[in-house]
Amino acid sequence: MIMLEGVTKQYGTRKSLQDISYTFEKGKVYGILGPNGSGKSTMMKMIAGLVYPTGGKILVEGKPVSRKIAASLAFLSTEGMLYQNFKVEQMIHFFATQYPDFQREKAEELLAFMELDRRQKVSRLSKGQQGRLKLLLVLSRNTDILLLDEPFIGLDPMVRDMIVKGLVSFIDFGRQTVIITTHEINEIEPVLEEALLLDNGRITAFCNVEEVREKDGLSVLEWLKTNVKKEAVL
């Protein structure tokens, strides 16, 4: 369980997050949606222990988050995950040496699934291949928490589809708590259980995905549009 209690983050005079209180339950898949600059990435970095709140607190399994959480949490970040001079297999080896929970066999399965060549250099990979490699690295870890910050950014629809399939195949549903930030709601919607909307550093709405369809007859994208100014989302 991840609990945010009155969390605020201020960079200088700019408030990136304002008084956020929310509980992520164990074993569920969450989507954090919202326009650029709404605070999505800041929230992820805070849960990952890379950024500390200015006010309020974040508790994971009842304990305040610190840098140490990196050992029990897998984080797919938008930047700084891959070393350009490494080959794919060296990247995998590096992760395996950094994290005791890294599962080599799972990495091998994912290598085949993601159609990646182990001998290729990271700098020679396409954007789509780099996105797949990043996902391989985090999904190979056996952690209770999986954070995916914009896993689809800059990827074409074919690759996005492959990534969604990879998530469904390799997430340990019911055990892993998964939080995904994204703009590409359509692709990911069938995988999400809960969605929350961030706007200007605040949670302005949240919903259970199937409930929104059942009660309101809306997809998450349509639900979003009713909750935020259209131009801000698209």
Next chain:
Amino acid sequence: MSAEFKTSKPIYSQIADRIIQQFVRGELHPGEKLPSVREMAIQSGVNPNTIQRTYGELERLGVVETKRGQGTFMTEQNEMKLKLRHDIQKEMIEAFIESMRSIGLNDHEIYESVNQSLKRSDHES
């Protein structure tokens, strides 16, 4: 994959509808084993909890049976298939009548046009 799902209905019930249609069309046979929850989730690109709900709903309706430790199977009762076909038939006809009326046809006109179309397609075949 979500392009395959309509927005206005829960995904779990859309997948249930799909399984029922495959059964009625004979693409799924009575007593046939369905993919495991996990396999079905991967095939459809959805959260396994959604499939769990689909199978639960189908079981409640008597369309499938879950055998402990073995998996989920289509029902072997023949009446169920007839009943489902009747349900789908009714649903389709009601939707058809509603849209015909919405474009201004009266019952007699609907009847006549269906009749003519049936005769025409009879000639063709």
